[in-house]
Amino acid sequence: MSLLNPSKRKSSSSCPVAEVEAFARTIPTDAPESDGTLEWDSTTIVVVQVFAGDAVGLGYTYTHDAAVRLIEDKLAPAVRGVDVQTDLSHAWHEMGSLLRNVGRPGLGFMALSAVDMALWDLRARLLEQPLVDLLGGVRDEAAVYGSGGFTSYSLERLAEQLGGWVEQGIPRVKMKLGRKPEDDPARLDAARAAIGDATELYVDANGAFDRDEAVEWANRYAKEWGVTWFEEPVSSADAEGLRYVRERAPLDVAAGEYAYVPADFENLLRANAVSCLQVDVTRCGGYSGFLRAAGLAEQFGLEISAHCAPQASAHVCCAVPHFRHIEYFHDHIRVEHELFDGVLEPQNGALRPDRSRVGHGLELKA
Numbered sequence: 315m316s317l318l319n320p321s322k323r324k325s326s327s328s329c330p331v332a333e334v335e336a337f338a339r340t341i342p343t344d345a346p347e348s349d350g351t352l353e354w355d356s357t358t359i360v361v362v363q364v365f366a367g368d369a370v371g372l373g374y375t376y377t378h379d380a381a382v383r384l385i386e387d388k389l390a391p392a393v394r395g396v397d398v399q400t401d402l403s404h405a406w407h408e409m410g411s412l413l414r415n416v417g418r419p420g421l422g423f424m425a426l427s428a429v430d431m432a433l434w435d436l437r438a439r440l441l442e443q444p445l446v447d448l449l450g451g452v453r454d455e456a457a458v459y460g461s462g463g464f465t466s467y468s469l470e471r472l473a474e475q476l477g478g479w480v481e482q483g484i485p486r487v488k489m490k491l492g493r494k495p496e497d498d499p500a501r502l503d504a505a506r507a508a509i510g511d512a513t514e515l516y517v518d519a520n521g522a523f524d525r526d527e528a529v530e531w532a533n534r535y536a537k538e539w540g541v542t543w544f545e546e547p548v549s550s551a552d553a554e555g556l557r558y559v560r561e562r563a564p565l566d567v568a569a570g571e572y573a574y575v576p577a578d579f580e581n582l583l584r585a586n587a588v589s590c591l592q593v594d595v596t597r598c599g600g601y602s603g604f605l606r607a608a609g610l611a612e613q614f615g616l617e618i619s620a621h622c623a624p625q626a627s628a629h630v631c632c633a634v635p636h637f638r639h640i641e642y643f644h645d646h647i648r649v650e651h652e653l654f655d656g657v658l659e660p661q662n663g664a665l666r667p668d669r670s671r672v673g674h675g676l677e678l679k680a
């Protein structure tokens with residue numbers, strides 16, 4: 315297959331990308347945080363701006379600040395001069411090609427994701443459209459679930475956070491577990507007491523268990539606390555293990571947050587590893603990659619759930635028919651409020667894109 319050469323396809327209204335800028339910010343968490351397999355005390359966001367005429371497109375990802383240099387050295391040269399109205403798909407493939415020997419999955423695709431998001435935002439802004447309309451919206455709002463419940467939290471903090479989301483009108487919450495499994499029954503008791511019986515309760519082990527441990531806990535979670543979603547019961551690198559748990563557990567098994575390139579999603583789907591496919595727009599190749607992953611899930615008869623980065627996810631999730639929810643993640647809620655104007659607040663448990671704003675509606679604060 316030969317890709318069209320963008321230099322031959324300039325439209326009369328062409329407004330090529332003149333410059334690409336990237337920077338990183340590291341923002342401390344509001345308390346020490348941990349899950350089943352990791353501890354952290356800060357979050358790093360890498361922000362990309364693409365400039366064309368008077369318009370600026372904004373994208374971002376959550377990763378190491380080394381992505382800034384990767385964007386400047388490897389990706390920016392492929393993006394300068396691109397006409398986003400005609401060449402966006404070409405730019406996506408070109409960036410992927412340039413990352414071949416650096417490594418596409420992981421840091422490479424996180425950097426690419428931020429640039430792709432910025433290019434789509436720029437395209438919508440040049441057309442003076444909200445992004446959701448440009449992507450082909452099928453709904454006006456996207457359901458969210460509150461996500462946090464770190465294993466480092468006291469029972470009081472856990473109850474306060476999860477209960478707070480329910481008070482905000484969000485009828486679904488997720489907590490971390492699996493760090494000290496013997497502590498989890500008391501944590502689950504506290505969570506269920508705080509959120510009431512009507513709220514959906516999800517858990518995420520971040521790959522902390524082996525296969526049989528995971529099956530045993532899955533049955534207890536479902537029967538004793540009414541848990542309906544078990545995320546990464548085993549490592550998501552173990553697609554066979556996910557399927558093993560899924561076939562023996564009376565709840566949904568979810569994974570996909572560490573899927574980057576399209577083949578990563580296909581591998582999970584072909585293994586029948588998940589009941590709902592998680593897709594992270596800041597990792598999977600931006601909006602271009604997100605729509606590809608969503609299309610793949612649809613072929614396997616599955617819904618998708620957006621992993622983290624809620625503000626980056628809202629518009630594109632309104633353009634996916636077989637969509638379940640967006641992860642409204644504590645750390646990213648804080649970072650996105652700190653850096654951006656135009657942040658959406660959940661109303662009745664959903665994010666509703668603001669169609670009076672162009673692009674994804676986010677602006678970098680001064």
Ligand SMILES: [Mg+2]
Nearest residue numbers: 518545546571
């Ligand atoms: Mg997770």
